[in-house]
Amino acid sequence: MNDNNDNIDNMDNQENDDSIDSQQIEIPDTLPVLPVKDIVVFPFMIVPLFVSREITVAAVDMSLATDRMVFLAAQKDEENDSPQAGDIYDIGCVGMIMRMRKLVDGRIKILVQGMHRAKIVEYIQERPYISVKVNQIHDLDEEIESVRVEAIMRTAKENMEKVINLGKQISPDILLVIGSVEEPGRLADLIASNLISTVEQAQEILEIIDPVERLHKINELLDKEVKVLTMQAKIQNQAREEMSKSQRDYYLREQLRAIRSELGEGDGPGKEIEELEEKIAEAKMPEEAKNEAEKQLGRLKMMNPESSEASVTRTYLDWMIEVPWSIKTDDTVEIPYAREILDEDHYDLEKIKERILEFLGVRKLKKGVHKGPILCFAGPPGVGKTSLGKSIARAMGRKFVRISLGGVRDEAEMRGHRRTYVGAMPGKIIQGLKQAGTNNPVFMMDEIDKLGSDFRGDPSSALLEILDPEQNHAFVDHYLNLPFDLTDVMFIATANVLDSIPAPLRDRMEVIQLSGYSSDEKLHIAKRYLVPKQVEENGLTDKMISFSDNSLMSVILNYTRESGLRNLERQIGGVCRKHALAVAEGKSKYKKITPRTVEKFLGPAIYMSTEEENEDQVGVAPGLAWTPVGGEILYIEARAMKGGGQLILTGQLGDVMKESGRAALSYLRSRSDFYKIDDEMFEKRQIHVHVPAGAIPKDGPSAGVTMSTALFSALTGKKVHHDVAMTGEITLTGKVLPIGGLKVKILAALRAGIKTIVIPKSNEKDLVEIPPHLRKQFTPVLAKTIDDVLDVTIVKD
Numbered sequence: 001m002n003d004n005n006d007n008i009d010n011m012d013n014q015e016n017d018d019s020i021d022s023q024q025i026e027i028p029d030t031l032p033v034l035p036v037k038d039i040v041v042f043p044f045m046i047v048p049l050f051v052s053r054e055i056t057v058a059a060v061d062m063s064l065a066t067d068r069m070v071f072l073a074a075q076k077d078e079e080n081d082s083p084q085a086g087d088i089y090d091i092g093c094v095g096m097i098m099r100m101r102k103l104v105d106g107r108i109k110i111l112v113q114g115m116h117r118a119k120i121v122e123y124i125q126e127r128p129y130i131s132v133k134v135n136q137i138h139d140l141d142e143e144i145e146s147v148r149v150e151a152i153m154r155t156a157k158e159n160m161e162k163v164i165n166l167g168k169q170i171s172p173d174i175l176l177v178i179g180s181v182e183e184p185g186r187l188a189d190l191i192a193s194n195l196i197s198t199v200e201q202a203q204e205i206l207e208i209i210d211p212v213e214r215l216h217k218i219n220e221l222l223d224k225e226v227k228v229l230t231m232q233a234k235i236q237n238q239a240r241e242e243m244s245k246s247q248r249d250y251y252l253r254e255q256l257r258a259i260r261s262e263l264g265e266g267d268g269p270g271k272e273i274e275e276l277e278e279k280i281a282e283a284k285m286p287e288e289a290k291n292e293a294e295k296q297l298g299r300l301k302m303m304n305p306e307s308s309e310a311s312v313t314r315t316y317l318d319w320m321i322e323v324p325w326s327i328k329t330d331d332t333v334e335i336p337y338a339r340e341i342l343d344e345d346h347y348d349l350e351k352i353k354e355r356i357l358e359f360l361g362v363r364k365l366k367k368g369v370h371k372g373p374i375l376c377f378a379g380p381p382g383v384g385k386t387s388l389g390k391s392i393a394r395a396m397g398r399k400f401v402r403i404s405l406g407g408v409r410d411e412a413e414m415r416g417h418r419r420t421y422v423g424a425m426p427g428k429i430i431q432g433l434k435q436a437g438t439n440n441p442v443f444m445m446d447e448i449d450k451l452g453s454d455f456r457g458d459p460s461s462a463l464l465e466i467l468d469p470e471q472n473h474a475f476v477d478h479y480l481n482l483p484f485d486l487t488d489v490m491f492i493a494t495a496n497v498l499d500s501i502p503a504p505l506r507d508r509m510e511v512i513q514l515s516g517y518s519s520d521e522k523l524h525i526a527k528r529y530l531v532p533k534q535v536e537e538n539g540l541t542d543k544m545i546s547f548s549d550n551s552l553m554s555v556i557l558n559y560t561r562e563s564g565l566r567n568l569e570r571q572i573g574g575v576c577r578k579h580a581l582a583v584a585e586g587k588s589k590y591k592k593i594t595p596r597t598v599e600k601f602l603g604p605a606i607y608m609s610t611e612e613e614n615e616d617q618v619g620v621a622p623g624l625a626w627t628p629v630g631g632e633i634l635y636i637e638a639r640a641m642k643g644g645g646q647l648i649l650t651g652q653l654g655d656v657m658k659e660s661g662r663a664a665l666s667y668l669r670s671r672s673d674f675y676k677i678d679d680e681m682f683e684k685r686q687i688h689v690h691v692p693a694g695a696i697p698k699d700g701p702s703a704g705v706t707m708s709t710a711l712f713s714a715l716t717g718k719k720v721h722h723d724v725a726m727t728g729e730i731t732l733t734g735k736v737l738p739i740g741g742l743k744v745k746i747l748a749a750l751r752a753g754i755k756t757i758v759i760p761k762s763n764e765k766d767l768v769e770i771p772p773h774l775r776k777q778f779t780p781v782l783a784k785t786i787d788d789v790l791d792v793t794i795v796k797d
Contacts, residue, residue, distance in 0.1 A: 027094050031071040032059035033130035035083045040202035041072040041093045042189040043114045051108040058129035068097045071134055074199050085123045091207045094118045139185045139211045149184055152215050159222035160191055166229035170194050185211025188218045276317055284326040289482045293320045324433055328440040332397035333364040345391035346384055347525045352512055356392055371469040376493040379514030380630040382564020385494040386446055393442035401432040406447035411457030416479035426479040440488035449495035460502050467491055467508045497628045515743040516563025516630045518750045518774055519556050526552045530569045538576040545579050547593045554595040558605035563630025575601045616722050616795050619714035623706030624727040626741035631748030636691050636706045638714035643686020651691030654699025661689050664708040667734050677715050702739040704730035708786050709793045719795040725749040726758035734786040738762035743769055750777055758783050758792055
């Protein structure tokens with residue numbers, strides 16, 4: 001157990017009936033030491049102590065057995081239960097044990113009075129108790145101006161009184177004792193014993209020998225304490241005044257409400273309420289929405305303006321007011337003007353332009369309410385799906401709003417959060433309409449095929465109502481909780497692939513495919529749109545740079561192989577930046593870009609035709625494939641070598657593509673006599689079919705005719721035309737079945753410079769989708785059977 005003092009505040013640190021006159025007692029040189037942990041004992045101070053450690057109990061027993069005197073010294077470390085020489089301060093106080101009582105728990109309670117300052121001169125022993133030789137320390141008896149001493153003492157007494165009046169937890173009775181003290185050293189000790197709570201600070205005062213200097217130090221501490229207590233009182237008063245003001249405002253508000261009630265005026269709307277009423281009237285809401293807004297406004301009048309519920313209601317009313325219930329823009333119904341805008345912004349894309357003009361034509365003929373179309377632009381990246389939406393809005397004279405659905409997984413993003421949630425807000429649809437400021441904008445939902453779903457719901461399910469012309473006239477957002485008419489909104493969705501869009505959602509949209517661009521189309525687009533844009537963005541003008549057609553075609557053919565235009569624009573921008581640097585450095589003012597300049601600025605060509613692509617070969621057939629980013633030329637290779645009749649298919653092929661290879665081989669084997677193929681080629685040869693770019697997964701049935709051609713060439717030794725591309729699915733009977741993605745495949749062939757394309761006879765109807773200017777650039781060969789394909793693709797002897 002620890003030695004400590006027992007509630008010093010309850011003891012009057014002054015002389016009482018039991019106090020001892022220290023001047024009449026002779027203090028011996030050698031004394032037992034009583035280390036104390038959390039207190040410094042000053043002369044004339046009476047303090048109770050509990051004693052429990054063996055070293056201190058032995059010291060008390062020794063003191064009681066002799067002259068009842070001990071040396072009271074503070075420990076340097078309060079946690080040390082076995083102090084030794086050096087663990088206690090050298091200067092302490094000689095004290096006398098006035099009373100002693102043993103407690104039931106084995107501890108000893110003593111009452112000790114401090115008598116004289118003293119200093120340890122020598123340690124005599126450390127066990128069973130610490131015994132030391134001490135020298136008394138007497139206050140310096142210098143002659144000091146009595147008036148100055150009186151002023152210092154009076155200041156100390158006044159400051160002590162201020163400290164007590166400001167709320168310091170000190171017994172007011174101490175002021176009576178302080179008032180009768182006439183010695184400066186004794187006054188300083190008395191104040192220190194009641195004011196100072198830290199051992200280090202109290203020890204510092206104890207070690208000051210000069211009584212006037214000691215009193216000066218006490219005055220500094222008292223000044224600091226007065227300032228701290230004054231600031232604390234100020235803070236408390238401010239808090240109390242703020243609380244009182246809040247209560248006062250509340251009472252005045254209640255009185256005002258009572259007065260208005262007595263006058264029959266009700267609560268009476270304030271300025272904010274009046275403004276809300278005016279805005280609700282101006283918003284021209286439907287009847288149901290207006291009734292709800294007025295109901296919520298009535299509730300707001302009855303609420304405390306400072307309450308959280310009032311804040312939620314005000315926010316709800318702000319949304320109700322700002323949503324464009326009846327604001328709409330007038331459509332541009334002049335068809336020639338709209339056609340001019342669409343042609344100005346985008347090259348080709350005739351099918352989409354025609355669909356927009358049809359919508360405007362119907363709107364011009366049919367007055368009144370009618371449904372807006374739900375269009376979905378599907379195609380590879382960079383073909384202009386997003387920018388087309390802006391062009392449509394401009395052509396129709398409508399506002400344009402775009403939201404990105406890529407990665408959205410929360411259904412509440414579409415329908416909004418209910419007002420019961422903290423921080424609730426409407427969904428993206430209502431937010432977009434507020435942003436547009438009209439209820440009939442062109443609303444683009446970008447990347448609809450990249451919607452996600454998790455435990456928070458399926459956003460695509462929420463879109464089923466939004467994108468259904470038969471239902472969206474009463475779309476209910478969870479936050480507003482009121483029907484909103486989306487009939488006039490023209491929704492446009494964009495997607496790279498349709499497979500990831502749920503079938504019910506896809507069924508609600510009119511899908512329009514954007515297949516990409518041929519080299520000639522890219523040339524026109526680059527001249528009309530991309531070059532002027534990049535010239536301006538890179539700080540150039542037409543007088544500083546110009547591109548020849550050959551230079552642009554060089555960029556198109558040698559540095560890009562894409563369906564869209566993003567990489568083409570990036571490469572054109574690279575050329576412009578190179579010249580902009582030269583202009584900035586003063587090396588050049590004007591430059592005409594030629595193919596040689598393009599190679600100098602962009603480096604060696606990225607895409608070049610290989611030798612095998614430029615010559616007829618045995619066992620190598622050029623096919624056409626569809627990818628999510630457009631069409632591609634797919635070269636399929638076949639080789640026959642010594643073996644046991646196995647068929648090896650490599651190139652990370654899917655099951656359907658592998659089956660096409662087996663079907664092709666089986667068909668050729670079944671007609672080996674007709675094709676004059678020796679049966680040993682099937683029995684004693686190992687046939688290997690490989691599709692290059694083996695790191696890319698490939699699947700689909702449309703490579704069937706290409707595999708058949710490559711196998712036929714490998715088995716017969718006849719070459720395949722390198723400038724004839726083909727696509728189509730085959731059967732075991734040799735029929736060629738239709739395929740999808742014909743336009744993107746034809747564009748891929750044209751980009752590769754191939755002019756003869758073999759397609760299934762069943763796909764003849766799809767050729768109408770090919771624009772006339774592209775239709776003139778290639779020769780389609782319609783094939784019903786494999787024989788039709790081989791007649792065109794195999795080089796005649």
